[in-house]
Amino acid sequence: xxxxxxxxxxxxxxxxxxxxxxxxxxTPKAVQVAPSFDGPTQVEFSADQTSKWTELPSGTYCVxxxxxxxxxxxxxxxxPFALFGLIGIAVRNSINxxxxxxxxxxxxxxxxxxxxxxAKAKLQAAMADPMYAGKFTADATPGxxxxxxxxxxxxxxxxxxxxxxxxLRVKLIGNNGRSKLWTMRYIASTGARRPLVxxxxxxxxxxxxxxxxxSKLLDLAIHTMFTxxxxxxxxDDASLTNVHGFFVHVNAPYQVVGYxxxxxxxxxxxxxxxxxSIVFAGVNVLDTxxxxxxxxxxxxxxxxxxxxxxxxxxxIRLKPPTAADATSAEAAGDTIEASExxxxxxxxxxx
Numbered sequence: 001x002x003x004x005x006x007x008x009x010x011x012x013x014x015x016x017x018x019x020x021x022x023x024x025x026x027t028p029k030a031v032q033v034a035p036s037f038d039g040p041t042q043v044e045f046s047a048d049q050t051s052k053w054t055e056l057p058s059g060t061y062c063v064x065x066x067x068x069x070x071x072x073x074x075x076x077x078x079x080p081f082a083l084f085g086l087i088g089i090a091v092r093n094s095i096n097x098x099x100x101x102x103x104x105x106x107x108x109x110x111x112x113x114x115x116x117x118x119a120k121a122k123l124q125a126a127m128a129d130p131m132y133a134g135k136f137t138a139d140a141t142p143g144x145x146x147x148x149x150x151x152x153x154x155x156x157x158x159x160x161x162x163x164x165x166x167x168l169r170v171k172l173i174g175n176n177g178r179s180k181l182w183t184m185r186y187i188a189s190t191g192a193r194r195p196l197v198x199x200x201x202x203x204x205x206x207x208x209x210x211x212x213x214x215s216k217l218l219d220l221a222i223h224t225m226f227t228x229x230x231x232x233x234x235x236d237d238a239s240l241t242n243v244h245g246f247f248v249h250v251n252a253p254y255q256v257v258g259y260x261x262x263x264x265x266x267x268x269x270x271x272x273x274x275x276x277s278i279v280f281a282g283v284n285v286l287d288t289x290x291x292x293x294x295x296x297x298x299x300x301x302x303x304x305x306x307x308x309x310x311x312x313x314x315x316i317r318l319k320p321p322t323a324a325d326a327t328s329a330e331a332a333g334d335t336i337e338a339s340e341x342x343x344x345x346x347x348x349x350x351x
Contacts, residue, residue, distance in 0.1 A: 030276035031259065033232035034172060034182050040137040041172075042145040043127065045120045050151040055169060057249050057279050066112040070196075072156035072251035107197040110207030111154070115166075119150050119218055126222050135230040144181070146229070147171045150221075152214050154196060156251045161193035162202060164210060165248045166217035167282075168225055184228070185282025187248050188221040189290075190267070192317060220285050224269060228283060233261035233269065242300045243270055244312045245291035247280035253313055255304040256280075257296045263288065274302060289317050 050056060050069065061070040127136045136146070153165040165187055172182040191213065195201040202210040227233075241260040246253055258272035261283065268291075270284045292312040306313065 027235065028273065028275055030184075030278075030281045031235050031271055031273055032182065033235065034184070034229045037144065040134055040141065042139060042141040043123055043136045043148065044138075044145060045116065045123055045148045045150065047116050048149050050149060050167070050169070055151075055279075060249070063108070063111045067115045067150065068111045068113065068152045068154060070111075070154045070156075071249045073159075106206070107201075107203040110203035110210065113207075113211070115150050115152060115214060115218065118215065119148070119222070122218050122222050123148070126226055129226075132226050132230050136226065143176065144172060144174045145177075147173055148225075150218075152217075153248050154202070155246075155248050156196075157193055157246050158251065160195050162196045163189055163191075163193045163246070164202065164213050164217065165189045166214060166221045167248065168221045170225055170229075183276075184225075186221045186225040186228075186285070187280060187282050188217040188224065188285040189248070190217065190220065190285070190287050224283055224285055228261075228269075233259075233271075233283075235259050235261075235271065240273065240296040241270070241293050242296040243286075243291050243293045244306060244310065245286070245316060247284065249279040253306040253308060253310065255301065255306055257300050257302045260293070268293075272303075278303065287317070289315075291316060 049062070049067065052060070052062065056062075056069060057071065059071070059073070061073075062068075063070065124138060126132065127138065147170070149169045149171075151167050153167055154162050155165055156162055167188075168186040170184055170186065171180055173179070174181040194209070197203050202213075236259065239260045240257060243256050243258065244253060247256065256270075256272045256274075258270055258274070261269040261271055263269075266288050268286050268288050270286055270291075272278060272281055272284070274281050292315065
């Protein structure tokens with residue numbers, strides 16, 4: 001049944017992606033603002049892990065005993081990596097096979113961690129911020145509660161380079177847990193991509209760079225979530241924007257039409273005007289230099305896969321610049337080189 005649902009959802013996605021933007025009249029549930037209430041509402045960070053059935057696309061690998069998910073990886077003619085796990089990814093693509101066992105043990109240890117305690121502490125600190133006064137509380141509130149589930153997604157953009165994302169799925173639960181009143185994803189990324197394992201990777205030196213990045217992304221995601229709930233960003237059709245770039249869970253660039261909720265200090269908040277069945281539906285926190293953007297027109301498709309050599313992608317940053325990159329950029333105009341990979345299948349999610 002789940003396979004049939006996923007196939008039906010993906011087929012519908014392909015149909016929607018071929019339609020011009022004006023065909024999506026109305027406001028999808030996935031972009032609606034949170035209901036407002038008199039008085040504070042309880043916020044609770046759940047220890048539950050992100051659901052593989054309702055939140056993650058097929059082919060993702062959930063690191064055992066961890067809040068880390070590896071996604072966007074696909075290689076033609078290879079055994080599905082979920083069957084051989086992180087060892088297969090590392091040995092086949094990211095490190096010298098001769099030292100694979102030691103490197104893999106170190107990488108798996110670096111990727112095995114929980115964000116629960118840090119997220120709870122950051123939520124408590126954020127609720128004490130005067131800008132959210134009277135909106136949120138850690139105490140139980142009768143009849144309603146915001147439940148937050150978080151994950152760290154290591155999302156491949158090609159066969160080697162990975163960008164971490166922190167995803168928060170928040171649900172407003174009502175009627176003493178018996179009904180869902182509202183839900184939204186908050187997806188934060190920043191900075192450049194690195195290899196998953198090996199020299200200069202996210203898991204080098206016990207994953208110090210990754211833990212630091214995750215802490216920063218938790219701050220971004222939590223602040224964005226609280227701000228959007230307390231004083232919702234307007235979902236104004238005048239702010240509809242055509243964005244080209246990479247998004248969580250997909251290893252190919254996409255054109256996505258959505259609301260530009262905010263842009264300042266080199267960062268934008270972007271909300272695709274889409275169904276919740278799209279795996280990156282929700283408020284995306286993005287670096288402005290990691291995407292191309294322009295005001296949307298009525299002719300723009302709401303969702304379209306792009307070729308990796310699409311000229312609009314030539315100026316976006318994928319990974320840290322090197323001296324060689326600078327030299328080649330001066331000579332060749334700063335082009336992007338990446339392998340074209342198949343995008344992940346979108347899966348149905350709770351709407």
